[in-house]
Amino acid sequence: MMNINFNSDDEDNPIHAALKKFLIDCQVQDLKEAGKTEEAEQLALKNVEQDLSAIEQEQLASGSNDENYTPETVPEQCVSKTFDNYADNFDQHLTKQLNYAVPQIIQEMVSKFTEGRFKRLLDLGCGTGLCAEAIGDLALHKTGVDLSEGMLDKADQKELYDDLYLNDLTEFLQNDWEDHWDLIISGDTFIYLGALEEAVAGLAKNLELNGKVIFTTETATDEVFSEKPYVMSNRGRFAHSAEYxxxxxxxxxxxxxxxxxxxxxxxxxNPVLGLVVVAQYNGK
Structure with missing residues (x-):
């Protein structure tokens, strides 16, 4: 299990706080599964009785400092509740405080690799619609998917999308949609998934032949991926290796x-390390 070292400077970030609690809950569950019942109980009591800043100041229970521990994903309820609470301040916090560049990066990739306009756009993890705003009329029909009802309410108010769905992106992609998309984008959403095999298979299932997918991830130095091609950072988000x-x-x-x-x-x-990916579906 991993040793959590959260930066206290980021305490006002509601996403950070919620994911921090999720990581501690993961450690409690893994201690139980390893038969370390007493240690799991001690850690659970710390989580309940102490505030999170106090937990940060000491090592967690015995067996909780394996830096190679990585959950497979962040639970849906953690993401949805966190972003519901974040919806009102989301746009301002990202653009004003974090110098958020993902919508512009995706827009540049869309413009770079098409001479006309896409017929149908699918925006996975659309949030309040920042990427759709950036893309503008480069896509004729826009569909947005997000786990957070609060975020979708904000996107709906902007009248950016023709269709909006409250759903997990992986579950959404498993449906048999009658109409496929010729462009699928996902800005800063795969950072809440560890293993990407199921999600990418879903992309292939829902793209037209020769359709494009554009998405962003976070990454890290090569040595971080010596044990696994994706790892959860101490901020509760996943980083993926380029080779993966x-x-x-x-x-x-x-x-x-x-x-x-x-x-x-x-x-x-400090700059966050990231990757932008552009790929074309050619069929299997």
Missing amino acids: LRKVLADNGFTLIELDEITPRYEDG
Whole structure:
């Protein structure tokens, strides 16, 4: 299990606080599954009786400091409740405080790899619609999907999308939709998924032949991925290796067009390491 070292400078970020609690809950469950019942109980009591800043100041229970521990994903309820609470301040916090660049990055990739307009856009993890706003009329029909009802309410008020769905992106992609999309985007959503095989298979299932997918992830230095191709950072988000992204795309019938390093945002004044991916579905 991983040793959690959260930066107290980020305490006012509601996403950070919610994911922090999720990580501690994960450690409690894993201690139970390992038969360390007493240690799990001690850690659970710490989580209940102490505030999170106090937990940060000491090592967690015995067996909780394996840096290679990585959950497979962040639970739906954690993401949805967190972003519901965040919806009112989401746009301002990202753009004003974090220098959020993902919508512009995705818009640049869309413009770079098409001469006309896309017929149907699917925006996975659409949030309040920042990416759809940036893309504008480069897509004729827009569908948005998000786990947060609060975020979808904000997007609906902006009248950006023709259709909006309250759903987990992986579940949404498993449906047999009659109409496929020729462009699927996902800005800063895969950072809440660890393993991407199911999600990327869903992308292939729902893209037209020769359709494109554009998404962003976070990443890290190569040595971080020595044990696993994706890891959860101490901020509760997943980072993926470039090699892992190449492989999972190739395995699902995609040709990689572009994979570039980006800075999606700044945190504590430091650039976050990220990647933007552009791939075309060529069929299996």
